[in-house]
Amino acid sequence: MRKNWKNKIIGLLILLVPFTFTACKENHNHEAETAAGIEYTCPMHPQIVRDKPGDCPVCGMTLVAKQTASTPATAISSDLNYLLQPANQTVVSNVKTTQPIQKQVQNEILLSGVVTYDTRQQSIIPARFGGRIEKLYVQFNYQLVRKGQKLYDIYSPELVTAQKELVYLLKNDPSNTSLINGAKQKLQLLGATSGQINQLIQSGQENYTFSVYSPYTGYVLDPAITAAPAPTAPATSSASGGDGMNSMGSGTPSTSGSMGVSGNSGPTTPSNGFAVREGMYVTTGQALLKVIDASQVWAQFNVASSQAKQLTKGTPITISFNQLPGQTVSAKVSLVEPVYEAQENFARVRASLPTQDKSTLIGQLITGKASYNTGTALWVPKESVLDLGTQSVAFLKVNGVFKPQSVQVGERANGMVEVLSGLSAKNVIAANAQFLVDSESFIRVAENNK
Structure with missing residues (x-):
């Protein structure tokens, strides 16, 4: 026991x-x-x-x-093998494959812009002699005037003296044609028309108020106003511009006082829109009025520098109006201007637009479409290239398995990507690069020392 x-x-x-x-x-x-x-x-x-x-x-x-901060990190290798699992550096799979194709591709560039005035069609009317404005016959900005239409009456001692000289010669020395022709030429240089000179000869009496007529046809406005909407003009700019330009080419005067002036930062003008008013004195050479011929306007676009190289003078552009779906106008590039503004490089592209109808309004938002053929290059489907931010990767099939291959890409068009380097036409790559990357395979990597 x-x-x-x-x-x-x-x-x-x-x-x-x-x-x-x-x-x-x-x-x-x-x-x-x-x-x-x-x-x-x-x-x-x-x-x-x-x-x-x-x-x-x-x-x-x-x-x-x-995991603490002292845990050692894994550094990124330059051979891109960190993208793949398992750790044997290859992925065996029977995913769909494709090959780069050597060809030309037709690409399109979409351009956003606005209708603006053609600066070549703007003319300044200066004072040819000093004096006092007695009467203004234009009342507001963007009023339509015709060539030969009366703009203002002015009293000028200089002009009165020139008239008296001609009248005196005609009365006291009518046979002295050289002096008489010289007096007539002086009046013409001061801005007198042939009709005004003939009327002076017939009446034999000088006028103390002299009428000045417009030498141009167009829309009159104050010279301080910049009538050029930017391509980034707000959508409401077309509404304000429509009232003034609905009569473009029809001969009907405009009634808008602010049409087409998008973001105007010029000097403040009186209620009538002009800095020059009745009773004011002007000096010789002073800019009194500006006349804009709106029979020809510009379609103006801001284009990225990378796309601007594809646009040259004469490139066809199809322009559609955002407020008028389905209506298009064909035009050609007339100017490509490099611009550096707000610390950005871009290009300002202009195309001339006719204004025979009422659909083209100053400040109207428009969209342009330009087509071009790329040069012969290697093209692959966009899904076959993986963008890692700092580089692009395609998965090359070698001996039945896939390995990452760094590539340099160029343009993109119609779902295709141009390959500049890294692949050849004989290579076989995965049709879907994203399919071969396991999201769980990304591990914490060592940060670069700054």
Whole structure:
């Protein structure tokens, strides 16, 4: 009986030995982890941090080891192999493949712009002599005037003296044709018309108020106003411009006082729109009025520098009006002007537009479309190239497996991408590059030292 009791004690000790070693081992591992500074956190509640394994007191999930800042990072290799899983650097798959094609592709450029005045059709009417404005016959900006229409009456001592000289010669020395012709020429140089000179000869009496007539046909406005809407004009600019230009080419005077002046930053003008008013004195050479011929206007676009090289003088453009869907006008590029503005490089493209109908309004938003053929190059589907931000990658099939290949891309057109370098027409690549990249394969990489 005593012998059996001793055997039971020995057996129990033998059973406790493995548990003792296991507990010691776990204790040792925990002490090692504590010494290494490993912390544990809850994946769902990152505010829970413990220095030993356990369960989250909030949700009950098992705490996981937290990666510290001292954990060594994996650097990016230049061979792009970090994109692939598994770690044997190749992915065996039977995904769909394609080959680069050597060909020309027709591409389109979409241009956003606005209708603006042709600056070549703007003329300034200066004062040819000093004097006082007695009466203005134009009342507001963008009033339509015709060539030969009376603009204002002016009193000028210089002009009165010139008239008296001609009248005196005609009365006292009518046979002196050289002096008489000289007096007539002086009046003409001062701005007198042939009709005014003939009337002076017939009446023999000088006029103290002299009428000035418009030498141009167009819309009159104050010279301080810049009538050139920018391509980034707001959509409301076409509404303000429509009132003034609905009569373009029809001979009906405009009634808008602010048409086409998008974002005008010029000097403040009186209520009638002109800085020159009745009773004011003007000096010789002073710009009094501006006349804009709106029979020819510009379609003006701002284009990125990378696209501007495809547009040259004479390139056809199909222009559509945003407010008139379905209506298009064919035009050609007349000017490509490089511009540096607001710390950006771009090009200002202009095309001439006729205004025989009422659909072309100053300030109207328009969209242009230009087509061109690219040069012969290698083209691949856009899905077969993966954009990593700093570089582009295609997956090259070699001996039945795929490996990443860095490529340089150019233009994009019709779902295709131009490959400048990195591939040849004989290469076989994956048709869908994104399919070969496992989102779980991206691991934390070492940051570059700045």
